[in-house]
Amino acid sequence: MRIRTRVRAGTPRTGGRLVGLLLAGVAALGAAVGPAAPAAAHPFGPPSTADISVDGARVTLVWQAAEDDWVALGQSAGAFEDPTAGTVDTALTGEQKLQRSPAVREYLLRHVEVEQADRSCVAELLPLERLLTEGARFRFDCPGPVTEVRLTLSALTDLNPAYRTMVTARTPMTPARALFTATGSSHDLRVNATGGGRPGAVTAVAAGTGLAAVGGLAVLLVRRRRAGGRR
Secondary structure, eight states: OOOOOOOOTTOOHHHHHHHHHHHHHHHHHHHHHOTTGGGGSOTTSSOEEEEEEEETTEEEEEEEOOHHHHHHHHHHHTOSOOTTTSOOOOSSOHHHHHHHOHHHHHHHHHHEEEEETTEEOEEEEOOOTTHHHHOEEEEEEOSSOOSEEEEEEOTTTTTOTTOOEEEEESSSEESSEEEEOSSOOEEEEEEOGGGTOOHHHHHHHHHHHHHHHHHHHHHHHHHHHHHHHHO
16 A cells, blocks of 8 residues: 655645545555554655754744655554444544544654753644644743754654654754654754854843943043043
8 A cells, every 4th residue: 555645834725635535544444454554654755854943942843744654653553443343433534533642642742852951841742733734743842042952753763664754953053954763863953053042142242242332432432521621
């Protein structure tokens, strides 16, 4: 079973509905063929993608995968019914079943983590609305303003080690892009100073510049007064 169409951000909502219906059919078929179904997804195709950004002490990440990879994840987490064990609910699309599954949420939170100085940042997974078109959206609140964090992203690699995710930094960071794999699921990301990642340092520089300007103005006024007194 192979579905070659991959869905990314920006897909029209009408397309999302069609893919949702397709996802429901694939999920039911995948459940019927048994545990080997996840391997029929795209572990050898284009990688999943994620965008990461930083604002003060908060890290935001959006992870996106193809619809058939979501099927593989949902099957692994038990989000879909087993048609051999009972009736399949056809009132919900496969996307809706993923959105409503506590096990899927637990899986995502377990496989996407952010640490700052060996301390875990508090993770929040936003509601899985428009999952196929907008992906899974995370917020991580770290102990302090972020200058460097360690990102761990291992989603899907437990199903097949060939899966990988390409992460792109939307805030100026080093590295700007990083590939996360089964054997390299963690990377250290450093915020570039020009990207606002060091608010303390930037504030100190601004304050120092301001003081220097005030001091220069004071010296200029004193010199003018002295010159006027000589006249």
